[in-house]
Amino acid sequence: MFEQLTQLAQQFGVDSVINNPSVPNDKNEAVIGEASNSVISGLQKIVSEGGMDQLAGLFQGNNAADSSNPVVQKLTQELSGNLGQKFGISANDASGVASKLIPQILGSLVGKAKDPNDSSFEISDIIGAISGGGDNAGIMDAITKYGGQFGLDQNGDGKVDMSDAMDAVTKKGGLGGMLGGLFGK
Known part of the structure; x- marks a missing residue:
């Protein structure tokens, strides 16, 4: 990146x-x-x-x-x-x-x-670079906090957590798709 x-x-x-x-x-x-x-x-x-x-x-x-x-x-x-x-x-x-x-x-x-038609920068690459590839706890906190607003609550339980991530992986193109939803991609 x-x-x-x-x-x-x-x-x-x-x-x-x-x-x-x-x-x-x-x-x-x-x-x-x-x-x-x-x-x-x-x-x-x-x-x-x-x-x-x-x-x-x-x-x-x-x-x-x-x-x-x-x-x-x-x-x-x-x-x-x-x-x-x-x-x-x-x-x-x-x-x-x-x-x-x-x-x-x-x-x-x-x-x-x-931009879904531009693969030169992926949200996951940006997150990896920002987090230093290490602890993503702060990013996961943001996903939990904002995820419901962006339709990331996959199982409708009122919170965005790892079960939603697992559901996203099997349904909508993986965790990258879930993160893309958070950041408007």
């Missing part, structure tokens, strides 16, 4: 990084790489701090590219700070790069993850 995220950063980085005189040409590639790192590390941090509500909100509707979205704001601030600290880019210039790049990357990432 990191490779696909880097491709998005490269795609959107042309205007905000490569054609930006505030970013030294010898640092273009590193700045684009830092944008990719900031998205993953920022989302991981949000999950580790219990921000599953915010993360679930990112995948609902079309607000992933909205600069007023709390997740977009956090990731923009993180990237801006990293660009200043790691590459010596002024705070104003770093903020300009981050505030343009992060909404574009997140908007495209979420759009592709929700």
Whole structure:
């Protein structure tokens, strides 16, 4: 997934990084790489701090590219700070790069993850990257909390739990389909 995220950063980085005189040409590639790192590390941090509500909100509707979205704001601030600290880019210039790049990357990432005709980003891959492939308890908590709203209560018992996951695996294309339902895919 990191490779696909880097491709998005490269795609959107042309205007905000490569054609930006505030970013030294010898640092273009590193700045684009830092944008990719900031998205993953920022989302991981949000999950580790219990921000599953915010993360679930990112995948609902079309607000992933909205600069007023709390997740977009956090990731923009993180990237801006990293660009200043790691590459010596002024705070104003770093903020300009981050505030343009992060909404574009997140908007495209979420759009592709929700598009059933685009397999370049799968919800399960995003969850794996965000959770570090390890403990998915926070993500399962969010599924339990929000799952009923998205029709994931497979057995109609009023809660979303492992029995629903098992039912989903046998009925609707597996756990990936269940997770896709949670995030609107």
